[in-house]
Amino acid sequence: MDRHTAQRQAIREVFQAARRPLSPPEVLQRTAARLPQVGQATVYRTINRLLEEGWLRPVLQPGGVTCYELAGLDHHHHFRCRRCTQVFDIPGCLLGDPRKRMPQGFKVEDHEVWLFGLCQACAKAAP
Amino acid sequence: MDRHTAQRQAIREVFQAARRPLSPPEVLQRTAARLPQVGQATVYRTINRLLEEGWLRPVLQPGGVTCYELAGLDHHHHFRCRRCTQVFDIPGCLLGDPRKRMPQGFKVEDHEVWLFGLCQACAKAAP
DNA sequence: TTATTAATGATAATTCATTATCATATAGAG
DNA sequence: CTCTATATGATAATGAATTATCATTAATAA
Structure with a gap:
């Protein structure tokens, strides 16, 4: 129980x-x-x-x-701040159609996009 | 030495x-x-x-x-096969301009795109 | 060829995230 | 309220990747 x-x-x-x-x-x-x-x-x-x-x-x-x-959030991607290491959501999808660049015979089922840089707070603190 | x-x-x-x-x-x-x-x-x-x-x-x-x-390869992304776990190169860049979707004040310095699925050999072996 | 010193191979140790253990606390059934 | 099984907290144990140790090997300068 x-x-x-x-x-x-x-x-x-x-x-x-x-x-x-x-x-x-x-x-x-x-x-x-x-x-x-x-x-x-x-x-x-x-x-x-x-x-x-x-x-x-x-x-x-x-x-x-x-x-x-x-779970159950809309499709989105993630950003990690290199200074504070916190992860943030980036709404929407940034990816073009991957199929046109794939080698022959590969089956793409899923993808992830990661962005790296400085979050708002860290960009202010360490410009 | x-x-x-x-x-x-x-x-x-x-x-x-x-x-x-x-x-x-x-x-x-x-x-x-x-x-x-x-x-x-x-x-x-x-x-x-x-x-x-x-x-x-x-x-x-x-x-x-x-x-x-x-090191020194042209910008590219990676594909991982979920069956054999091998990583393959995907030439070129699949990403649109991330800036239009970023929250205010975030500085994007770098990005990665990962594709997942079945490589050619595994797609043949496990259809 | 010889001397020296960096590189190697075997394996122990470390690190870090995660899981297991177990005595105690407590949620919820009756 | 009482009982019992689940959840908790403290901590030990685990697992996997990587690094350290050290005796031996071998590259290279002389």
């Missing part, structure tokens, strides 16, 4: 409030702001449960930690 | 022959075809040296092992 706990509720609300992909340490930090005693094992366990439920999905960074975002 | 060894030469030739990014285990396997006694430590050490020399550059996969490719 599935019990409703303060930890799970808080972690869900953290993701809903973030509006961007979060890493497990980020989830821990934000959840601990409300439940200071929360442990990282609970964060990992809850993330895994929310993945199984289809409420979250993984965001696999090139050369970065795995983050998680709400 | 820099000594010329059969291992280094072989590893360089493996990268030049591959024409796609290689993971350290792939480099080890291909190098061992010529130098059966080669150790993985030598592969890692040599890759690091070739990176420092600017002869290789890292290819960081989303959710995959780090691969390496020849």
Whole structure:
């Protein structure tokens, strides 16, 4: 049976409030702001449960930690700030039709676009 | 001082022959075809040296092992086969201008495009 | 050819993210 | 309210990639 706990509720609300992909340490930090005693094992366990439920999905960074975002968002891409390493959503799709450039016989099923640079806050702080 | 060894030469030739990014285990396997006694430590050490020399550059996969490719190739993107996990080059750039979709104040410096699906060999084998 | 010193190979150690363990706390059924 | 099974928190263990160690090998300067 599935019990409703303060930890799970808080972690869900953290993701809903973030509006961007979060890493497990980020989830821990934000959840601990409300439940200071929360442990990282609970964060990992809850993330895994929310993945199984289809409420979250993984965001696999090139050369970065795995983050998680709400499942069911519209197709979009991601931006990572090289200074603060936070990941942000870029709405819409930036990709042209890949098929015209593919080698013969390759079947494209999915794609990802990653943008890198400075986020608004870091661009101001380190111009 | 820099000594010329059969291992280094072989590893360089493996990268030049591959024409796609290689993971350290792939480099080890291909190098061992010529130098059966080669150790993985030598592969890692040599890759690091070739990176420092600017002869290789890292290819960081989303959710995959780090691969390496020849530095100085023209701008291109990458395809990963979900069946054999090999990475292939996609020549040219598939990206539209990202600036029109960026949130205010973000500075885009770089980008990556990843395509996923089945490579030619795997598409034939598992249709 | 010899001496020296960098490179190698085998393997131990490290790192970092994630998972397992287990005693305790607590949600929710009755 | 009481009971029981699930969830939690602290921490140990794991797994995978990479790096360090060190005795041995071998490239190259003299």
